[in-house]
Amino acid sequence: MRSLDSIIGLVRAKEALRKQVQLLKSGSHQTVRGILLMGSSGTGKSTMARCLGFDAGIPIVSLEKIKDSLVGASEDNMYAAIRNIKAIGNCILFIDEVDCYIPNRESHQNTDSGVSSNLLKILFEFMADESNKGKVLFVGATNYPQALDFAMLSRFSLKIPIPPPNIHEIPFHFQKSQYEIIGESTIDVNHPDIIEATQIIWEKGGSDGRIIKDLVSGTDFSPQGILEMARRFTGKPKLHDDIKAELTAYEMTQDKGLFPWYGNPDFTLPWYLKDIVKLESGDYDIVKSIERKRTL
Numbered sequence: 001m002r003s004l005d006s007i008i009g010l011v012r013a014k015e016a017l018r019k020q021v022q023l024l025k026s027g028s029h030q031t032v033r034g035i036l037l038m039g040s041s042g043t044g045k046s047t048m049a050r051c052l053g054f055d056a057g058i059p060i061v062s063l064e065k066i067k068d069s070l071v072g073a074s075e076d077n078m079y080a081a082i083r084n085i086k087a088i089g090n091c092i093l094f095i096d097e098v099d100c101y102i103p104n105r106e107s108h109q110n111t112d113s114g115v116s117s118n119l120l121k122i123l124f125e126f127m128a129d130e131s132n133k134g135k136v137l138f139v140g141a142t143n144y145p146q147a148l149d150f151a152m153l154s155r156f157s158l159k160i161p162i163p164p165p166n167i168h169e170i171p172f173h174f175q176k177s178q179y180e181i182i183g184e185s186t187i188d189v190n191h192p193d194i195i196e197a198t199q200i201i202w203e204k205g206g207s208d209g210r211i212i213k214d215l216v217s218g219t220d221f222s223p224q225g226i227l228e229m230a231r232r233f234t235g236k237p238k239l240h241d242d243i244k245a246e247l248t249a250y251e252m253t254q255d256k257g258l259f260p261w262y263g264n265p266d267f268t269l270p271w272y273l274k275d276i277v278k279l280e281s282g283d284y285d286i287v288k289s290i291e292r293k294r295t296l
């Protein structure tokens with residue numbers, strides 16, 4: 001288990017999560033009921049939720065595997081998880097891929113004959129239970145925020161966008177990936193080849209923590225090796241789906257202080273945010289964002 005300190009970038013998101021950890025630990029009633037981490041795939045949402053449990057020093061109960069179990073047993077597993085949570089008392093309930101609980105999602109397979117609806121009903125009832133207040137912090141994650149309905153969204157009062165790495169963060173992902181693969185980190189983020197490799201990846205549409213780790217694992221970790229990898233990189237798969245998820249996440253964010261560009265002079269706007277984000281004020285134009293998604 002790791003701390004939020006091990007997460008690269010995502011400064012705004014980490015700040016907001018740390019604040020909630022403090023409130024939770026002090027038993028404050030100001031702690032929000034639910035936090036939703038929203039963003040495209042591979043950006044570190046599941047990892048951050050686990051880090052949050054570590055930093056809070058309280059158990060984290062995870063519902064990520066509930067739907068993997070045999071159909072029919074899922075509801076029993078959900079009830080078992082809820083009984084566990086009640087027995088533990090203070091804890092974080094992490095519901096990964098909350099979109100999986102929404103029946104009839106547009107673009108995901110849904111052949112579970114009502115299991116999703118049943119699970120969702122049980123989950124919502126538990127989330128609404130007043131006796132959990134101040135004891136259970138609900139943390140959800142989704143890479144498909146477009147699929148969430150109002151009922152689900154309203155359960156999470158704090159919605160945090162988790163964007164892919166900005167250009168200046170990519171070299172730190174190289175470093176971290178090397179460290180995770182071989183236990184040491186020799187990559188110099190200021191080496192000209194590393195800077196060039198970063199620029200190339202950015203121009204190909206950027207990337208995410210998971211893909212960068214896969215790419216780096218195929219190199220010898222030398223600056224030339226990383227540059228060669230960047231030249232051969234064909235671009236992020238499902239790029240447009242990921243952009244849609246990211247734009248939707250910003251549209252749903254209610255506090256502009258949570259935007260990654262807010263108060264961040266290093267932030268470089270990717271092409272799909274140009275005209276939508278006003279860097280001086282930090283504002284996000286939702287109408288233009290919706291229009292952009294239509295053109296993708």
Ligand SMILES: Nc1ncnc2c1ncn2[C@@H]1O[C@H](COP(=O)(O)OP(=O)(O)OP(=O)(O)O)[C@@H](O)[C@H]1O
Nearest residue numbers: 006007008040041042043044045046047143209210
């Ligand atoms: N900002 C980051 N800092 C550190 N590690 C990261 C970051 N983003 C991604 N990673 C690494 O990338 C991998 C994938 O991260 P993770 O599974 O948390 O992504 P995710 O957002 O939950 O993706 P998905 O939406 O597909 O479930 C992990 O190994 C994680 O450690």
Ligand SMILES: [Mg+2]
Nearest residue numbers: 045046096141
């Ligand atoms: Mg995940």
